[in-house]
Amino acid sequence: MPVPRGSKPTGSKPLRPGKVVRVENARPEKEESCQAKRSPSSPQGAPKKRSAFGDITNAGLGKKDTVKAGSRKAQKSSAALGVLKNNEINLKKSTRKTPPAEAPAEPNVVPKNSPVPEAPAPAQVLAVEDIDKEQLDDPYASAEYAKEIFSYMKEREEKFLLPNYMEKQYDISRDMRAILVDWMVEVQENFELNHETLYLAVKLVDHYLVEVVSMRDKLQLIGSTAILIASKFEERCPPCVDDFLYICDDAYKREELIAMETSILRTLKFDINIPIPYRFLRRFAKCAHASMETLTLARFICEMTLQEYDYVQESASKLAASCLLLALKMKSLGSWSPTLEYYSGYRAQELHSLVKRLNFLLTYQHDDKLKAVRTKYSHRVFFEVAKSVPMDMMKLELALKS
Structure with missing residues (x-):
């Protein structure tokens, strides 16, 4: 396996000639701390590279303080530096006056009995699920780049409106x-x-x-x-x-x-990598842990919009999210979860108007001349989702509010 960039190889380095290294003098507590810190992005669990932060650790600050203290003692013991003594006396007088100036900063300290403002942040982070972690071992899934790929596709939507x-x-x-x-x-x-x-x-x-x-x-x-x-x-x-x-x-x-x-x-200037709702729909269905039947129902709704010119101006990601939300409501599978909101970039309220239009399309807009999509999704291979009964508009309104 290749070693991640920025991490040190775990193998032993060849020693320089004439230089003796005593391994037995190494402190055990440092070894335990290095083994406890693992990089989450490394499959081998290699230790994090901490050498870049050695100058700002507490140990480094202590060494600097001792050096400064030693230089001050040397200056005090010298008889030729009488002027510096006067500076030190003035410095002590100024430091005695500084605590009252810092006193107004004390009300900013959060009391021990009031950790309420920090409570919502961990709950919001824990509610979002990492949907790509299960496929990190699959080299064909490109799970490491999935989030960046779909973010890039969503950015390209603005170019193809x-x-x-x-x-x-x-x-x-x-x-x-x-x-x-x-x-x-x-x-x-x-x-x-x-x-x-x-x-x-x-x-x-x-x-x-x-x-x-x-x-x-x-x-x-x-x-x-x-x-x-x-x-x-x-x-x-x-x-x-x-x-x-x-x-x-x-x-x-x-x-x-x-x-x-x-x-x-x-x-089109050979730029034909146009974002399509089908790819977003597959991604969002993975966030919702939707079954194949629910995903097929959402695909049927999405494919019905291909024939309708009224949906041409809708962005691909928003159309896919609305089709999935309508399919979830038709199957009574809950609402828009925080994970769906995070990965799709849409809140449920932003999709309500489009969801109602899609349900109206399924309910009322039937053209006998255009039956290829309905015939296709009436087959048992597609779970006969075209035969699903659309939701009543009033029931859908109540379901979206819940």
């Missing part, structure tokens, strides 16, 4: 976009692609339409090309170009698909 781009698309409507996304869900199922590929492809379509005004006859070409790009980014074995030409029923030529791929990448 979508405006209301339908105002300038005179030949494309919201319904056309919903039909396209419904078709993209079917493509994801037919090719057995990852869900991350689907979410990223929809994001690529939206960000491309922000910059480019397109015609309706090119909309399916944009969607299929977006899936091709997302597959190259997410999949181990992405489908080839001929596969996408086939699913488009040969409506486009190979040159058109490659040209559209080049256009999308150049328009």
Whole structure:
């Protein structure tokens, strides 16, 4: 195992020639203190490096005081330093006057019987659980960097916020976009692609339409090309170009698909690592210790929003947190815990309005033409979560307040 940076190796160092080191004179209490202090980030439990703090320990201060005291005695014993004696007398007189000046600082001392202000801090720290500690031994989980990775993804959300781009698309409507996304869900199922590929492809379509005004006859070409790009980014074995030409029923030529791929990448400046709610949802479900059925229900709610243009402007992390909170309420699994608040960065009150909108989407907004998502999550592989009964709006209001 590699030795952590900043820690001393536990093995013995080679001695310099001509220099004798007596190990038996080492103080046992120092050895016990060194063995008791372990670095929490080191898997070997190597002792902390304390040499950098040797000059500010109490022992070091004591040595300096003795040296100063010895120099003062030498100055007092010298007859030629009479002026220094007068300075010492003046210094003693000034030090006698200093205690009254420090007296007003005494009320700041906390009495022994009132440790109340310090009580909430330990309770708040203990309520947050370290969700990555169980996977520290898994080299594929990257648990050491998980928190930093998701913090970085949340920072990147501000760069990829979508405006209301339908105002300038005179030949494309919201319904056309919903039909396209419904078709993209079917493509994801037919090719057995990852869900991350689907979410990223929809994001690529939206960000491309922000910059480019397109015609309706090119909309399916944009969607299929977006899936091709997302597959190259997410999949181990992405489908080839001929596969996408086939699913488009040969409506486009190979040159058109490659040209559209080049256009999308150049328009987005090849920055396609866009944060998607699916990754945040998996992370937040881990914080809640949610079962696979609860997580699948939250995924179904989140995937339903892909077709709805009204949710395009929502950030990925907030949408994922709201979908999980609604799934927890539908399963009667409690409220937003401090661990979820810490890792998501959202309080429960910040999610209430979006949760109500999501429940309204499940309850009332049904389109017979757009049934790919509901059909997909009605299968027993997905626990038939699409058949779950949505919550009554009044009951949801009471559940969010509790």
